Amino acid sequence: MLTRKQHKLLLFIDSHLKQTGFSPSFDEMREAMGLRSKSGIHRLISGLEERGFLRRHHHRARALEVIQLPEMEDELPSNVIRGSFTRQKQDSIKIPLYGRIAAGLPIEAMADTSNSLSIPADMLGSGDYYALEVAGDSMIEAGILDGDQVIIKKSDQAENGQIVVALIDNQEVTLKRLRRKGNMIALEPANARYKTRIVPAERLHIQGHLAGLIRHY
Structure with a gap:
């Protein structure tokens, strides 16, 4: 209770x-x-x-x-x-697992859609989702570690401060916190060892924002 x-x-x-x-x-x-x-x-x-x-x-x-x-x-x-202390069997939904995304340095956008990931249905809301595996340590202060699988809700819009998947120049993709600064976009890491990257808004396309995280121990 x-x-x-x-x-x-x-x-x-x-x-x-x-x-x-x-x-x-x-x-x-x-x-x-x-x-x-x-x-x-x-x-x-x-x-x-x-x-x-x-x-x-x-x-x-x-x-x-x-x-x-x-x-x-x-x-x-x-x-x-009162809480329920017995775990009930949950329905699951398969979402695409695209590959690894850099949380340290941007990498080429992943196009492989052959893999999928099963997610508990109650973890997702409405809309379309996909998963990416994190590579790097630039988001560790946000609780996102190397090897984590992040659940991304597809969207081309994001609010200031949200963690997003950003596609830069149609060839690089990175996971960072987004801040708008006039006609520029700041992509902020969550690790003091990394620098914020400033990109003109027209060079950046938002691919979705963080909706969840899965960690395997």
């Missing part, structure tokens, strides 16, 4: 992960919960971990993984939410 505060925090983390591709900072969680100190957030996260709703990846900053979301039940007390 979860308290209302635990439930609210879990939903906030899940929403932030889906929108940005990485977990919120402790300051962002503290502000969202209306708390004065981070210690309250630490206690809530520990409680969510103990109950099997959240996993914290230690030794990496901003690395939280939502394991499951709770189910609301009307008959429960108003401050309690």
Whole structure:
């Protein structure tokens, strides 16, 4: 069972992960919960971990993984939410797995569509998706590691701050955070070892934005 505060925090983390591709900072969680100190957030996260709703990846900053979301039940007390601790069999959807994308240096765009990846249906919303395998370490501070498979929602539009697949000059593709600067586009890495790349908007085509991530251990 979860308290209302635990439930609210879990939903906030899940929403932030889906929108940005990485977990919120402790300051962002503290502000969202209306708390004065981070210690309250630490206690809530520990409680969510103990109950099997959240996993914290230690030794990496901003690395939280939502394991499951709770189910609301009307008959429960108003401050309690019951979670389902049994994993149910999920339907899966196959999406194209195009190949490796550079998260360090841009590489030639991959055109191979012969491979596919099975994704739990409830991981995807409406729209078309594809997957790419990450090569490199330039997005590690966003929780994206070498060898991860990123789930991309196809779109030619993106909001400032979203992590996107960008096609440059119709021959290079890279995974970076997008920032608009007038008629220019900044492609920002999430690793201090790499420099931001500035590209004229007319040379860049957005191929989609980050919708999820799969990691094999």
